[in-house]
Amino acid sequence: MLRPGGADLTIAGGVREFGRATPDVVAVRDGDRELRYGALDERSSRLACALLAMGFADSDRVALLCGNRMEYPEIAAGLAKAGLVLVPVNPRLTAPEVEFILAHSGSRALIVDPALTGAIPPEFPGRVVTIGPEYEKWLDDSRAVDPWIAVDERDPFCIAYTAGTTGDPKGVLISHRSRSLTFYATALEWGIGPGRRTIAVAPMYHGAGFAFAYAAVYCGATVSMLRSFQPDALLDMIQRDGAQSVFLVPTHAQLIRQAFDEVPSLPSLDTLYFNAAALPKVLKEWVFEAFPGVGVHELYGSTEAGVISNLRPPDARRKAGTVGHPWFGTQVRVVGPDGSPVEPGQPGELYSRSPYLMNGYHGNPAATAACTTADGFLTSGDIVIRDDEGFISIVDRVKDVIITGGVNVYPRDVEEVLLTHPAVVECAVVGEPDEQWGERVVAYWVGRTPVAADVLESYLRARLAGFKVPKQYRTVPALPRNAAGKILKRELKGLHAS
Incomplete structure (x- = not known):
């Protein structure tokens, strides 16, 4: 069967589509800077051509050491257009920690925020490009033509490094297909699409931070970059930019609660969704009171598994303390120590299978095999209880x-x-x-x-x-x-x- 070129899902897809369909719509806001879809499409193509002209090809790795800023989406899209693999690096890491990630991933180049050049390993042998005048000249000197490098949708678009809670960080291989489907499901679940506005609050180097910020440009919405979290800065940005959907972690809610006796009116805001850690019942009740009329979702997932479940607003109070039902296209299995399924109401380890799962750990087949089953399920490492209605409650980490x-x-x-x-x-x-x-x-x-x-x-x-x-x-x-x-x-x- 013939397979038309470009038919595979890639994370550059949305930028290409809306760069042509709505070129004058603002895709990204960063302070007083704006990037419209036409410019985002062109600049990401220039970046792709610049890297290809330097000899990069065949899934070479390019690291990005950068906070939340306007250039992040164009770099991610440009790498995808060139058929290269993004290696997002935590801006808080020291030079030795950055050096480990660059070496382990095999990164041949590093694009870096000018504020973070002190974390560049002195012995890094690859090309370093600093965002600013050097980066802009690099783009200006490149062709404004989309190279349309063929990419298999099951190939990784990035290697996301975990926090390394037990030993060295592990590189999670995340495919174009995984994240493209996540973006579409995000549009379905929270309305992220044309005419909608959101904010990149969580750091984009992190799996969830990237997924919920980049979903906006993939689906034709507008995302505003919050450079660093401060409660008043976030609420000011929601008011100024008319944000409707915002992704937070429980710590953000706790800090807002400490900073404000009463949260000011935010008429544009209609959806909050929480992830990364369990939202305590006491804090969740405060969120309901502080943001009246706003639909509150509580998600559960991981870098390796993507989104696993979602507790939606109709059940948010009735089932507080749970993380809802399995998300779109997701199967879950709750098993006891012997690997057998447990009955409702009994604790067991959660496994999931979905199109969002990682490809595995980069260069670590033993770790990949240790967390997956022969029939394609991935352990969460969490003990959960599923009630008789199918709602999932996270009891704790297995190791905790x-x-x-x-x-x-x-x-x-x-x-x-x-x-x-x-x-x-x-x-x-x-x-x-x-x-x-x-x-x-x-x-x-x-x-x-x-x-x-x-x-x-x-x-x-x-x-x-x-x-x-x-x-x-x-x-x-x-x-x-x-x-x-x-x-x-x-x-x-x-x-x-x-």
Whole structure:
């Protein structure tokens, strides 16, 4: 069967389509700068031609060390047009950490934000291009012609590096097909499309941050770049740009709550969707009150699996504490330690299968095999419970379950109750070594007002089984988090390691 050229899905597709259909519509806003679809299409083509003229080809890797700024979408689209692979790099990393990613990915070039040149490894052998005058001349000197390099939609468009919570980061191979289908599903679920406006709040180097920001330019909407998160800056941007849909992580909501006694009216905003970490029930109830009339979605997923489930607004209060049903095209399997499916209401490890799954870990077939099944399911690494209506609740990470005196304690059970105490702003519960019990339950918490440990203990004992009540309570000024907003529990354990 003949296969017409260009029929495969690629992440450059939307830019090409809307560059021709709506060339004068604003695709990206960044402060006082605007980039319209016609210019986005042309500039991404110039970038593709510039790289091809330098001899790049055949899925060569190009790293991008950059924060949220106007150039991010055009670089991603340009690499896709050239048939090259994007390697997004966390702007917070040090030069040695950046060096590991560049070497492990085999990146032959690095495009870098001028504010981040200090993180460039001194021994990097590839070409370095700094965004600014050098970058602009590079584009100006290139042909404004789309090269239309053939790309198989199942090939990776990027290698996204995980946070490296256990050893070195792993490079997640994400295909064009995976993300293109994610963008279309995003348009279906949250209306991201022509005439809609959204904001890139989460960092675009991260899987979710990229997916929910780039979905806008893929689907003909407008995305505004938030360079760094400040509660007042976000709300000002929503008002100024008339944003309708905004993706946040729970930490963002917590910071807005701390900054404002009352959130100002945001008449354009109709949709909020949360991801990256569980949204505590107490905080979610505040979101409902602070943003009246706004539909609140709670998503669950990972870089490796994409979006797995979504709790939609009609069930947001009724099923608070869950992450909803499996997302479009997604199958889930909840199994016990022996690999057999568990009954509704029983905890088990969640596996998912969908078109959004990663291709595997770059250069690490052993790690890929360890997290996948022969029939194509991928483990989430999470313990969940599915109720009799099919709603999924995340109990905890498999690795975070505390075994104390031979009994399993799921930290989230304790955290949800501790967060209902009026003195507690944030908390994290971890297991630490104990000679008698194997592990003891320890609570780290950020306080709104000072309160004695015995007061917290009495509060929890009235609401939890005794074996779940922490043996120790440690106040901290802030909980350590990565850029995606996830609490780094390993760092908390290290604070008091003997």
